[in-house]
Amino acid sequence: MTTRTLPMTEPATGLPDRITIYEVGPRDGLQNEKSVVPVEVKAEFVRRLVDAGLQTIELTSFVPAAWVPQLGDAEELLDLLGPVAAGQARPVLVPNERGLDRALDKGVKAIAVFGSATETFARKNLNRSVAESLAMFEPVVRGALDAGAWVRGYVSMCFGDPWEGPVPVEQVVDVCARLMDLGCDQLSIGDTIGVGTPGHxxxxxxxxxxxxxxxxxxxxxxxxxxGQALSNTMTALAHGVRVVDASTGGLGGCPYAKSATGNLATEDLVWALDGLGIEHGADLDALVETSVWMAQQLGRPSPSRVVKALAGA
Structure with missing residues (x-):
């Protein structure tokens, strides 16, 4: 009889007892696919993630289909998923006031805006300077808060930029502070191209x-x-961070930064958390099954090491 491999639990000092996994697979994971994933598959993906115990799942982005065609079915996806259960969060990304209006019309209660720490990426992603992007976000954040919505502010290219190279820490902090001054409830610092290291x-x-x-x-x-995502995450937890973005199966990238490969895999994160005795609410077996299923839909194996180890994928 084969016994399923489990990590031995050995808590470490200076780490939290519990964290929130902010699942980005349906949005950040699928936005970089070369082909458009059918909306019915997306809805089933989200349902499986919910069944796996994930409480916070970023669903989609209310951007024009011409910008990101992979996410051009935002309204239809929300219609298929129906109301959000109590205690769960289903944020969506919005780029501007028009996107916010579309999201609020669908009853969305949590939104995110996506800024940049560098001028080059701000131009490539939003066709605006950093200052112009923040000015565009101001009425979005205000409108969301006035509507009673929770707001997250993403800052990308916090550790490096493929066009500008290393990004000064002071520059990142300045943009983060200006974004939070708009009234965001939470800040997400992004290593968009994966060049960060624990000291950084x-x-x-x-x-x-x-x-x-x-x-x-x-x-x-x-x-x-x-290969630094998990070690960087552990460093962040040791500094008091309690929210970690991850993507089931390690899906993801950035359509405007070609060197950006997949996100931290949710399964790899959960394996490490289980070994540390940190609660997170997710079922690893269900996540692995979901990743195997989604890999079949996409026609390629999951890059997650834990998925490969537990499912032979």
Whole structure:
């Protein structure tokens, strides 16, 4: 009889008892697919994630289909999924006031805006400067808060930019502070191209703390281009961060940054958390089954090491 492999639980000092997994697979994971995933498959993906115990799932983006055709079915997806259950969060990304209006019309109660720490990526992603992007976000954040919605502010390229190279920590902190000053409830710092390392993570979190943005307001979003996403996450947890972005199966990337490969795989994160005795609410077996299923829909194996190990994928 074969016994399923499990990590031995050995808690470490200085880490939280529980964290929130902010699942980005349906949005960040699927936005970079070359083909458009059918909306029925997306809805089933979300339902499986809910059944796996994930409480916070970013569903889609209310961007024009001409910008990101993979997410051009936002309204239809929300219609298929129906009302959000109590205690669960279903954020959506919105780029501007028009996107916010579309989201609010569908009863969305949590939204996110997506800024950049660098001028080049701000231009490529939103066709605006950093300052112009923040000016565009101001009425979006205000409108969302006035409507009683929760607001997250993403800042991308926090650790490096494929066009500008290393990004000064002070520059990142300035953009983060300006975004949070708009009234966002939470900040997500993104390593969009996966070049960050633990020391860099520590330095940025300490600088944010010095600017009045505490770890309790911060989520981390690491891509695994150079295999650093999990170690960077553990460093962030040691600094007091309690929200970690992850993508089931390691799906994801960025359509405007070709060097950005997949996100931290939710299964890889859960394996590490289980070994540390940190609660998260997710069922690893169900996540692995979901990733295997989604890999079949996409026609390629999951890049998650844990999925490969437990499912032979």
């Amino acid at each position: 993570v520590s330095r940025l979190l300490e600088a944010l703390e010095g600017a009045g943005i505490g770890a309790d307001q911060v989520g981390v979003h690491f891509h695994d281009t150079y």
